[in-house]
Amino acid sequence: MEESRIRPVEYDYLGYRRQIEALCRAYGSLQSYVIGRSAAGRDLWALRVGRASEYVLFAAAFHGSERITCSLLLRFLEELCEALQTDGEIAGLRARNAMFGRGLLVVPLVNPDGCEIALRGSIACGRQAPEFARLCRGDFRHWNANLRGVDLNHNFDAGWQALRERERAAGIYGPGPTRFGGFRPESEPETVALTRLCWNGRIRHVVAFHTQGEVIYWTAGEKQPARAAKMAEILATASGYALDVPVGLAEGGGFKDWFIETFDRPGFTVEVGRGENPLPASDLPALYDRLREMLMLAVIL
Numbered sequence: 001m002e003e004s005r006i007r008p009v010e011y012d013y014l015g016y017r018r019q020i021e022a023l024c025r026a027y028g029s030l031q032s033y034v035i036g037r038s039a040a041g042r043d044l045w046a047l048r049v050g051r052a053s054e055y056v057l058f059a060a061a062f063h064g065s066e067r068i069t070c071s072l073l074l075r076f077l078e079e080l081c082e083a084l085q086t087d088g089e090i091a092g093l094r095a096r097n098a099m100f101g102r103g104l105l106v107v108p109l110v111n112p113d114g115c116e117i118a119l120r121g122s123i124a125c126g127r128q129a130p131e132f133a134r135l136c137r138g139d140f141r142h143w144n145a146n147l148r149g150v151d152l153n154h155n156f157d158a159g160w161q162a163l164r165e166r167e168r169a170a171g172i173y174g175p176g177p178t179r180f181g182g183f184r185p186e187s188e189p190e191t192v193a194l195t196r197l198c199w200n201g202r203i204r205h206v207v208a209f210h211t212q213g214e215v216i217y218w219t220a221g222e223k224q225p226a227r228a229a230k231m232a233e234i235l236a237t238a239s240g241y242a243l244d245v246p247v248g249l250a251e252g253g254g255f256k257d258w259f260i261e262t263f264d265r266p267g268f269t270v271e272v273g274r275g276e277n278p279l280p281a282s283d284l285p286a287l288y289d290r291l292r293e294m295l296m297l298a299v300i301l
């Protein structure tokens with residue numbers, strides 16, 4: 001394989017757009033389309049590999065300081081498309097066999113505004129710059145919310161009210177850098193784009209990528225869809241990550257929670273890497289090496 005087109009230093013919105021365009025030019029098996037626009041009007045992309053009656057959905061970069069997960073999924077798409085083109089393998093699994101009758105959808109950058117803010121600060125906010133400056137209090141690097149100060153992974157309509165009460169108990173009443181779930185569930189354009197994608201297509205299961213902790217979450221309250229436990233075990237074994245159950249402000253409101261509750265199908269949150277957010281771009285090669293087998297299995301299962 002030639003040198004990768006995914007350059008982890010090209011971390012911003014335009015850099016990602018260039019990388020996606022380069023991948024689509026290189027691989028006929030890959031198609032990109034726009035599923036919505038962020039609060040600041042940036043495109044929300046979906047990338048599709050294969051045509052099938054059922055798709056597996058990967059989504060990443062829900063949180064501004066977690067943009068490395070976008071690079072991780074683009075890197076995987078590149079290797080998958082290359083393997084499909086050359087009849088190659090990934091982690092010993094033949095890509096053409098793995099994708100037989102199976103499609104993969106990837107939304108690599110769920111929160112483009114938040115990622116741009118965590119990289120650049122108020123310059124990424126346009127006319128909302130003064131409001132943003134008030135909310136972030138000088139620390140833009142750890143910004144996780146979207147442009148409007150809503151944490152997208154608290155904004156899905158799954159246990160939202162109970163989560164809202166826990167947010168209040170933790171002193172979170174309104175827009176801010178992290179963990180405010182919005183004034184109502186699915187109030188944000190990024191949340192709506194993702195739920196609409198799930199309603200429109202037949203999605204077999206979803207995997208949401210975040211950073212910190214090397215753990216996999218697979219339950220939503222009492223809900224445990226058929227085959228979810230077995231799949232969780234396989235993903236944990238392949239990655240060496242631990243299985244865990246979310247508690248407190250990590251419980252409810254998230255994409256995987258909403259997907260499990262709405263469709264009674266498996267959904268997973270994978271917390272990649274360890275250290276401090278944002279993880280440095282230099283972590284990408286090691287993260288990818290560790291997770292490529294798990295990513296491939298998450299397509300096949």
Ligand SMILES: [Zn+2]
Pocket residue numbers: 062063066153209210211
């Ligand atoms: Zn996150």
